[in-house]
Amino acid sequence: MPVAEPVVNPDDGSHGGDDGGTIGGTPPSPDQRGRRRVAGVAAVALIAAAAGVGGAAAYDAINGDDNSPVVSSLNTGNDSKSAPTGDVEKVAQKLLPSVVQINVRGSQEAGSGTGIIISSDGQILTNNHVVEAAADGGSITVSFNDATNAKAEILGRDPVTDLAVIKADGKSGLTPAALGSSNNLEVGQEVVAIGSPYGLDSTVTSGIISALNRPVASSGGAGDNDQTVFPAVQTDAAINPGNSGGPLVDMEGNVIGINSAIRAGTTTSGDAGSIGLGFAIPIDLAKNVSKHLVKGEKVQHARIGVTVAPAVSSDDITGVGAEIKEVNKGSAGDKAGLKTGDIITAVNDSPVVSSNALVASIRGYQPGEKITITYTRDGQKKTAEVTLDSDGGDLGS
Template sequence: MNDTPPPSFYGQSDPDERPTSAFGPAPGSHPAPPPAATEKRRGRGGFAAAVVTASLLLGGAAGLGGAAAYDAWYDEDAPASSNVATRTSPVVDQGEAPAEAGSVQEVASAVLPSVVKIDVLSSQGAGSGSGIILSDDGTILTNNHVVEGAGAGGSISVGFEDGTRADATVLGTDPLTDTAVIRADDVSGLTPATLGQSGNVAVGQQVVAIGSPFGLDATVTSGIVSALERPVNVGSDSEGNATTYPAIQTDAAINPGNSGGPLVDMTGSVVGINSSIRTASSSTQGGAGSIGLGFSIPIDEVMPIVDQMIAGETPTHARLGITVSDASVPADAQPGDPVQPTGETGARVGEVTDGSTAGEAGLESGDVITRVEDSPIESADDLVATVRSYRPGDEVTVTYTRDGEESTADLTLDSDAEGATS
């Protein structure tokens, strides 16, 4: 069993989060007198950037304290007169830096008008995330975990690049893919994002992430695609179905509040929806920051579901009609027991639903699925994420082992439209 904690959601920022360091002396501190010298050192003060007002004020005070100490120090030591000429750096107006073709600057300029900050008020408190404009009249794509708190008497408001704001309502949500669509009220003339194809993304290519980490709207970060089809499990819905998707992994800095914002390629086309991060902490919620392991939902996989939500339909997903567990864990292992790995990889079949496509294809409890089409399956999450990348009705070839013998089965994927699925 994989004992690494799952990636954390980052749709809501933590109001108790504080910066870990500050620059500049604290208010009221007195630096030691400078050593005797003909050339005096220049003092440096500053303040730490922070998210909440209290921290900004603390940082500002530290900077002011440093400046005050600098002035007192040099007023006392300054000679009565000096014949040394004072020279200052020239100030020039260099003009606005032109954006180079294909640069991060050019991408940011093109995409920023299509990204919004989403603020949610609910009975649990306040949180914020990001969203991607899909239509000029206010259809916006985001994560389910960003807006789910607004379901019970909460409210949603959207902030646009030009500083205007609008209330918004939820058009549809899909916990299994962690996506949602909202509509901003009474808006027009917005700039829809350009949607790309995540199937064209390659490991190592440069990408840009845009969103509102820790509430800091219109933040741009860049990096590369670190991996593709990374199975990411971020929990389950109310019926126990896993929220798992085959993620694009990136080292572009992604933090709490980036949720729902776009991951774009260097043409400015959206290839993913930033959704989760891996942290060094065991916590699965909020406060920890980026360590270069961010995960985005591939846009190709979710657009059919997004179209269903926009049309007012209930999203549907492909399924095999089975329950699965990691083949590396003994089938009879009990929660809390020490586990001796089996040495196998794959997804072990548990229950097979009567009449399901897996049952009709001959799969049985105890079989270990090792491949779907050309995608290797190393765990239960691998299988769920891979099947979720297809649509109901798609035909696939499943490779599995039974009693050490490898077999294949051709089947047509079921739909969960008529009930819950595993």
């Protein structure tokens, strides 16, 4: 479900505004200015936490026991030992064996990011922008917590949600991370982030969830013209370039988000760094996408089929919703009776204050789900039940 918000180059340290979006349309090309030193530094309306600078470790493929049973995080009912609530050390001890550094080299760039082991035979969840540089003939090496290394290949990518799954060669007996849920999170809840900022693997930071359902717009990867907007889990836990693809974890050791973007400050050396505004893709969204990627299936994304722009109050500053500029004939929005000029203000009673907020909200649902949209028409408040369409899927190739 692409959008038409501008994308700001991560090297200039600035951030863009909300200039409208297309739900089910074709987005314009984002600004691709500036140098690109590392694989996976996504251009973000805030700024990507992207794959940071870090040398690739030497390849040392370890052959495992092919007869070992495969355990996957994506299967329900996994027996996972919880860490004591409030104990960052115990959470780190539990998760570190399930977190890897991903070293990527493409034809014109190289760098590193983070990944989460989701199966005992080497399936790893990460961001699309971490591995995209290797999608066309590049190479990927995974560095594990036990200091071993293995080559990896991409199983599937989805630029629309900025997610990807890779598979490490010749591995078995790995420890999959426990994937929690993002539908019951609370602002102020303690969390831990783990990753490889600037190539410094196994780095642990802690903080709180500072906001939920924050609409964040970013590109899906290096040189990628597609944009993604997701309903982010916002945290003040330190996240820096290289943390992308790594876990945001609750205090029971369950992954509740995939660290993907930051609003960054700039150091004296010119590098972008954390200022306490990090953003993670909710794990419920990541699980839904990953279940398709591991099978090589198309990932279908929900859409309404309307083009929207920011709606502001009479002060020309305060956002009050998403104004419909066009309704595609025969779309979910058309069937629900939405019209040009309607201002959408809520989805399932969750406020919508901008076009980005609407796109992010719809991103959290699946095609075929029914939602209730609240909108105003000629100053009158109305509601409509919408059965979401599908964009047909995108393999990310």
